[in-house]
Amino acid sequence: MTTAKIDRRYLLMMAIGLFILLVILYPLWQVFFRSFVDAGVFSLKSYRKVFSYPSYYRALFNSLWVSAATGALCMLLGTLLAFLVVRTDLPLKKTLRSLLVLPYALPSFFAAIAWIQLLGPQGYLARIFFHFSGWDTAPWNIYSAGGIVFVLTVHYFILVFITVAGALERMDASLEEAARGSGANTFQIMSKITLPLVLPAILAGGLLAFIGALANFGIPALLGMRARFFVLTTSIYYALAIPDFGLATALSSMLVLVALVSMAFQFGIQKGESKYTVISGKAVHPSELKLRAIKYPLFFGTTLLVFFISIIPIFSMFLTALFHYWGAPLAAANLTLGNFVYILKLEAGRRAIVNSILLAALAATITMFVGVVVSYMHVKAKLTGSRMLDFFATIPYAVPHTVMAIAMILAWAKPPLSLYGTLWIILAAYLAIYLPFAVRTTHATLQQVHDSLEEAARVSGAKLFPRLRDIILPLARPGMIAGWILVFMPALRELTVSILLYTHRTETIGVVVYNMQDAGYREIAAALASIVMVLLIVGNVVIRKLTGGVTGF
Amino acid sequence: MEKIRIVNLSKRYGKVIAAHAVSLAVEDKEFFSLLGPSGCGKSTVLRCVAGLEEPSEGEIYIGGTRVNSTADGINVPTELRPIGMVFQNYAVWPHMTVHDNVAYPLKLKKLAKGTIKTQLKDALYTVGLERLADRFPSQLSGGEQQRVALARALIKEPEVLLLDEPLSNLDAKLREQMRFELKDLQRRTGIPILYVTHDQSEALAMSDRLAVMNAGHIIQVGAPAEIYTHPANRFVADFIGLMNFVPGRILARSGEEATVEFLGSHRLNVIDRSDLSGECVVAVRPEDISLSQTGPIRCRVEVRNYSGHLIDFKVRADGAVLRVQTPKTAIYQEGEELGFTIERAMLFAVRESSSEWIGPVDGKPFAT
DSSP states (O other), rough: OHHHHHHHHHHHHHHHHHHHHIIIHHHHHHHHTTTTTTTTEEHHHHHHHHSSSSHHHHHHHHHHHHHHHHHHHHHHHHHHHHHHHHHBOTTTTTHHHHHHHHHHHSOHHHHHHHHHHHHSOOOOHHHHHHHHHHSSSSSSOOOHHHHHHHHHOOOHHHHHHHHHHHHHHHHHHHHHHHHHHHOHHHHHHHHIIIHHHHHHHHHHHHHHHHHHHHHHHHHHHHHGGGTTTTOOOHHHHHHHHOOOHHHHHHHHHHEEEEEHHHHHHHHHHHHHTTTTTOOSOOOOOOOOOOGGGGHHHHHHHHHHHHHEEEEHHHHHHHHHHHHSTOOOOOOGGOOSSHHHHHHHHHHHHHHHHHHHHHHHHHHHHHHHHHHHHHHHHIIOOOOOTTTHHHHHHHHHHHGOHHHHHHHHHHHHHTTEEOOOOOSHHHHHHHHHHHHHHHHHHHHHHHSSSSSHHHHHHHHOOHHHHHIIIIIIHHHHHHHHHHHHHHHHHHHOOOOHHHHHHTTOOOOOHHHHHHHHHHHHHHHHHHHHHHHHHHHHHHHHHHHHHHHHHHOOO | EEEEEEEEEEETTTTTEEEEEEEEETTTTOOOEEOEEEEEEEEHHHHHHTSSSSSSSSEEEETTTTEETTTTTTTOOOOSEEEEETTTTTTTTSOOHHHHHHHHHHHHTTTTHHHHHHHHHHHHHTTGGGGGOOGGGGGSSSHHHHHHHHHHTTOOOOEEEEESSSTTTSSSHHHHHHHHHHHHHHHHHOOEEEEESSHHHHHHOOOSSSEEEETTEEEEEOHHHEEEEHHHSHHHHHHHOOOOOOOOEEEEEETTEEEEEETTTEEEEEEEOOOOEEEEEEEOOOGGGEEEESSSSSEEEEEEEEEEEEEEEEEEEEEEEEEEEEEEOOOOOTTTTEEEEEEOOEESGGGSSSSSSSOOOOOOHHHH
């Protein structure tokens, strides 16, 4: 009896282990392995190819400088805004803060589309500019490296903002007061005391933005490919279109390497930061800097900025969706709901919506199930081997999604078991990329359920399944629903993996929006994107209600 | 009949030994406490009995059934052991009403609805919760949640009840009250209890017998009065109640009587069945010292603390500071020069409290 029960838990763990092996480890191994193989033998040919053709090594170089520039600009913008919002007496700080987070809730390729609508040759802002300046060409070009860095920065600066705002909030105000007591003026305090203390947070946030920019596909794809400006992710896409798997896997391995190194740095900085005992978890309200004369100019500037990066793009998307045709003059006669009707009547559009909802729901359900089991084994049952399972399940966190898609093709698009052309291969990729999120949320949720609550159930006579059913799962439910939505929402509008894995009949919403935009049907793309945006915003509100309303058990 | 028997139980976590060769037995209807400082291994022993931890070595019997044997590879899972348990934080399930919490063990047994209803009524009545059956735990006080946990532990009519510091989260007043209630409950139901606590007054007050533990070892097992008056070694003497320790020297020994010199050149005849000689430690309880104007050992009152039912003094005598407790009527003031006599003292070996463990000394000293 004893042994049977233990076997059952290990059996469950072995099943999950097999799942992780098939969906994560084996595919990723294929990428790494294939980059070193040519015609069945070990070879560095693929890597040699990368470094002998300018178009490939330039992609590596482009990826690095675009991401570095993005990281640097994000640090500047994020730190400045965090400082204004946390440490000064700027009016309406809370509202500004929640508006700043808004763009990140939307997919990055939506941002790219919105900024094309705004700053592109026929863009709304461009047209306003022409009107007032009398010029007929813009001094900027959104389809360029500069455009890419701009949109990446607008999308990722929030990562720096959040880490720096957190550090500023946790900083002990007495440190600055001590400096003030020693006779330092405000500028000296900021530059000598405050800035050095939050520097680790700035760097850590900057690296997060760097990693995000490095792995991003949608923005460089929509803005760069037209200008023949390639980065690693778009080169991989291109290499797959040839198709040249050796090249794709070599580029992928390099992309993973850069991501891993940056992540190790970022981890190191955050670990180092915790050594600063002065930034403690204690909520000591830091003093507010009085802005005095520059208060309203700064407020005006910040509001304008927030308006531009958070509200205008969303507004632009809705507006575009309502136009009869892209570029039409703004007049009531040119507005219509026809684009929404069109996309819902279009077979590919309907199919994409059904596919995406199906895939997202399956991905959310399966990853949450696996996440709960992995977390339960690790956090509650503390079985031997569960730590390793947990680690393997979080590996994809460090893998850019483009690479995950290639991994699926290499692993599961060949005989005897070819899933290529089915929804299953897309599902497998979704499972891999969202599993780390599921594991992390279930971890946190289960940690809030005190061990003794489960032990009391055991003492009451409840075996594994009754106590999961009656105690653990009901107590973890709010966190799990939030976790489910947290996987469902990004999966619903996923682009990077789907664009590499879809075929006719397995389109997803992301693919259709991208293809419509790419083919010039911008108002149709905007209509579908608008529908998704409404869903995403509603989902975000639901999550906030769920996680804010329930405090730990 | 023994309801719990633990034989040579050891539990190791890596290199840390939490429990070392623990053996003990709890009789039927007995209130048995495991007492010791935090980290002494008492909770580990309890959790092994509950099956929540697996022993590294040893055997455990509950109600005559062997539930653990490392030699024979037996480890009956918690859910199949005939036990009830109350946790330190009560572990009342927040998503279930009082009714559902208490009825859960019966529901798992798949009993008929009618049976569940009558048993539930009884259980809630036993702990005085009849009126709160439909409340959720968040609407209950700490004391009420504790009763829910007790009712839930009792309802499956277990062979034994395991209590893991159940009173430590209650406020002081309620804690005192619950001591009586717990003991009363045990007398009424007759269920044997294994009780874990770090609070010595709790253990003394409630237990029929108790085991004092330190660093994974059981140091002494006995009735509360026995442990208080005859602590097996210096650790127990120090841990249970208050104790003054004064360095001394054994001058002479004749039969079971030893003559000790301490506090300068004061001498005391002590009954001592040990074979101690030379340097020793004289241990005296604060209530075994009587202050008077004329007492032979001279001292000076340094601090006087009035605490209602008694008065607590700190007196200095020949370089040593002693704690003395007198009835509330004592009139001595701070700074006063007094004397005292010692009614009762014990002898302990010197090295014992240091890192070197020399084991219990069988000393049964009485002052003359």
